[in-house]
Amino acid sequence: MRPSLLLISHAYAALENRKKLQALAAHVDLVCVTSVIETHAVLGRSAADFDNESDAPSRRYELIRLPRLGRGITTFIYRGLGNIMHRRRFDVVLVENEPWAFVRWQARLLAGLHQREALFGEFTWENVPRPGWKGMLLRLIYRAAAATTDFVIAGNQAAGKLFGISEEQLLVAPQIGVDLENHQPAALDARNTLREACGLPRDAFVVGYCGRFAEEKGLREIVQACNEIGGLHLAMLGSGALESWLRDEASKKPWLHLLPPRTHSEIPDFLRCLNVFILASKPVRSMTLCWEEQFGHVLIEAMACGVATLGARSGAIPEVLADDAALFPSGDATTLAQRLREVTQGSNLAARQLQRVRDLFTHDAVASRWAGFIHQRMAS
Numbered sequence: 001m002r003p004s005l006l007l008i009s010h011a012y013a014a015l016e017n018r019k020k021l022q023a024l025a026a027h028v029d030l031v032c033v034t035s036v037i038e039t040h041a042v043l044g045r046s047a048a049d050f051d052n053e054s055d056a057p058s059r060r061y062e063l064i065r066l067p068r069l070g071r072g073i074t075t076f077i078y079r080g081l082g083n084i085m086h087r088r089r090f091d092v093v094l095v096e097n098e099p100w101a102f103v104r105w106q107a108r109l110l111a112g113l114h115q116r117e118a119l120f121g122e123f124t125w126e127n128v129p130r131p132g133w134k135g136m137l138l139r140l141i142y143r144a145a146a147a148t149t150d151f152v153i154a155g156n157q158a159a160g161k162l163f164g165i166s167e168e169q170l171l172v173a174p175q176i177g178v179d180l181e182n183h184q185p186a187a188l189d190a191r192n193t194l195r196e197a198c199g200l201p202r203d204a205f206v207v208g209y210c211g212r213f214a215e216e217k218g219l220r221e222i223v224q225a226c227n228e229i230g231g232l233h234l235a236m237l238g239s240g241a242l243e244s245w246l247r248d249e250a251s252k253k254p255w256l257h258l259l260p261p262r263t264h265s266e267i268p269d270f271l272r273c274l275n276v277f278i279l280a281s282k283p284v285r286s287m288t289l290c291w292e293e294q295f296g297h298v299l300i301e302a303m304a305c306g307v308a309t310l311g312a313r314s315g316a317i318p319e320v321l322a323d324d325a326a327l328f329p330s331g332d333a334t335t336l337a338q339r340l341r342e343v344t345q346g347s348n349l350a351a352r353q354l355q356r357v358r359d360l361f362t363h364d365a366v367a368s369r370w371a372g373f374i375h376q377r378m379a380s
Contacts, residue, residue: 009096016264027371030061074101085114099145127158156316177363185306186272213240218280224333277302
């Protein structure tokens with residue numbers, strides 16, 4: 001019997017992410033509550049570039065859009081969520097957000113009122129304990145969350161430990177997989193065409209990064225490592241606080257190329273331009289920002305595109321890559337340069353990583369793990 005699942009998450013307001021829902025709907029009777037289509041610009045682009053209804057005719061699940069009251073990722077609730085829970089019975093209610101998120105507690109309260117027989121679950125990313133008074137407060141919230149949750153899906157191992165729930169109630173698995181139809185290796189001619197479209201040299205060895213231009217992403221170390229080796233081209237796509245520094249560096253380094261942000265659907269063509277992708281994230285510990293890489297979804301996207309992918313030993317990156325030849329200490333540009341040299345001198349790293357994605361990180365693989373765990377929890 002297919003269980004009925006109510007999934008509550010703002011993540012599925014992104015068109016690309018809903019491919020995971022399509023895969024999950026093969027296993028469960030799925031209703032997903034997400035946010036209404038935004039009207040403001042996102043990364044300088046129309047929000048409709050990231051979210052629209054083009055997938056509606058092919059959906060195997062019901063998508064319900066509700067307005068958000070509150071703008072922060074963890075400080076909003078959904079107007080009308082109570083009506084959704086009141087109108088039909090579900091076997092499982094699952095909310096994707098952190099234990100202190102307003103919508104998490106809204107969903108838990110409403111499930112207690114309208115879905116008393118349903119299991120209540122939560123997906124969480126948070127993998128770093130906070131210092132000081134914030135840490136003390138969050139420990140209390142985690143205890144309350146654990147006491148009011150039947151199961152947890154954690155995006156990384158540290159998040160599972162931080163939640164403090166029993167092993168049988170915990171699944172460590174990604175939130176979203178990768179689509180192998182639009183993430184696939186490019187033949188040489190196709191890669192050169194894509195490079196021309198990005199303004200990159202056709203026959204060079206190209207290293208790349210895409211994402212936030214932020215200090216904690218290790219961009220200075222990437223530039224330093226490429227500078228040490230020489231003869232490489234480095235393409236960096238995104239925006240953020242380090243953009244002015246990067247532009248200054250690019251004015252002095254003709255091998256450094258800066259590209260503007262793209263939508264989800266456009267990222268694969270950038271990744272397919274590359275020989276190597278690097279995610280050099282560094283941990284941050286302060287009262288204002290306490291963060292480590294929680295998964296690094298772009299890692300599996302690059303791997304799926306047949307690109308050798310390197311990552312720092314920080315946060316969940318080692319769990320995703322699981323290959324010593326792909327890892328280097330965070331903040332260590334010298335070891336990163338050595339890993340780059342190894343790839344330039346010939347390596348089967350990209351082939352190993354492509355197979356890893358096919359085995360573990362497709363939307364179908366992720367959905368199957370989620371569904372299997374949900375069935376297991378319902379049977380226990």
